[in-house]
Amino acid sequence: MILTVTLNAALDVTYEVDALVPRDSHRVRAAYERAGGKGVNVARVLSALGTPATVTGLAGGPTGQLIRDELRAAGLRDELVPMAGDSRRTVTVVSREDGDATVFNQPGPQVNPVSWADFTARFARLVREAAVVVLSGSLPPGLPSDAYAQLVRSAAGAGAATVVDTSGPALLAALAAGPDVVKPNAAEIAKVTGHQDVVAAAEALRALGAQAVVASRGPEGLYAVAPQGAWRATPPHRLSGNPTGAGDACVAALAASLAHGDPWPVRLREAVALSAAAVPCPVAGDVDADLYDQFRTTVSVENTHASHVH
């Protein structure tokens, strides 16, 4: 089983309007709600691939209840832990005229120490069933910046591998706990390490504790720097669309192939193919299964060296 952690779970609301006009009053033509947060999206992709996934994290209040109801309706195993406060919403306004999306992200409620203790106890129990744990997304207000580091250590103690997809101080603090894979994007690791060269930046993150680093350069593909070597995987052609969905699909593929024990070139091929299959889907957590099957045979993976990558 793969356990995905969403500490700042959200109800993702989509409003369809005829066209978004600032300062105007809009009639919402259709409204959709579904459980969101990066870990939830990863679990949804895994579930679509037939890989059993369990969702844990924190959810509270009436919005938390809606998140949990929707997770269950989607057939995902819900192990979210109740918290004080009402979970956040995100509102995405989609224009019917041109398909453009405008997003409003609420920060989420403050997590108190009791809710965090409840969560870590539940996590310690769940992780014993997990082959891989995915830690995705920003930390909600109120949590210590080493929250992911604590969970990586707890997972390692139970023999589970960890994939961390976060940024900023939460990423830096997680490195010290030695996660198996971290997946920042190239801009993020350049910011965190000061290296513009992707492989050099990845090596710097490895020096800080990460065992392997997978860095995304968006439509240009993925780099992996691991104890076994360094690789680059490129999609057959550049795709543009939903970058959030692509990132979450990438993490889902990395987690699934880590659980399968695939070698790195296969992991990268799967990650690029699944990301590319998510890009055309407007909602994060969805993938186009036909595109995925097609891309798996056409992604190219090559060995790479620091000097070739800028």
Place this chain on the structure above:
Amino acid sequence: MILTVTLNAALDVTYEVDALVPRDSHRVRAAYERAGGKGVNVARVLSALGTPATVTGLAGGPTGQLIRDELRAAGLRDELVPMAGDSRRTVTVVSREDGDATVFNQPGPQVNPVSWADFTARFARLVREAAVVVLSGSLPPGLPSDAYAQLVRSAAGAGAATVVDTSGPALLAALAAGPDVVKPNAAEIAKVTGHQDVVAAAEALRALGAQAVVASRGPEGLYAVAPQGAWRATPPHRLSGNPTGAGDACVAALAASLAHGDPWPVRLREAVALSAAAVPCPVAGDVDADLYDQFRTTVSVENTHASHVH
């Protein structure tokens, strides 16, 4: 007691962002929620003036519960009737850069016949305590267009006066039941009657059954056409700001002065002063008490005739 009816009650959510940029992802800096819908706003203004007001209407689901919790926290008497489905939200995105507001209105859930029967039974009981009933806003999906006409007849049977603030087919259907006051804006009655002349249009609505018509021309003030005569009231100077808040404050003043038995010139003066005191407030249901006191002494009211008004 004044009874306000909000058949399409809403949770009004405000998101503050740095600046609204279409196609961008926005961090919500602050989020506020409060009970809304025009009848709720009217009750809030009445309550601020010290006039006892009761809120009824339909509310359902977790959003309905949030609406009711907030109403009670605001000290309003909550007589909303539970309905099947989840109540709607409105989302107003306010830019901190320039204060501009962009609004997204959900249509609200379909009302089924059982919920409507529950409501009319509660209304029949509440209206016996009411001096004046305010029927405000659009009808939710699923209700017959004569819903307000039914409520006007029920109120009249119990001896309560009625103020109707709605538009389109719901307004036209309400007229047949002989409401004491209808309050459309000038554009609305021109559309409904085909008359560009405000007083002629108001007379046409009276011919269809309304006893008195109060028509708003926004910052230019109000016209009243009643069995006792016709008047125009003008604010001391033009104000711009929140037109929704101004309309709801106007209705609150008309209802309160109808309950007090004030003559028409006093009713119009109060309505213009209170509207003008609401215009600078960013949230509908709020009024500036100092401005109200100031405007009450400076609004001018004059007798008018059809031939003078264009």
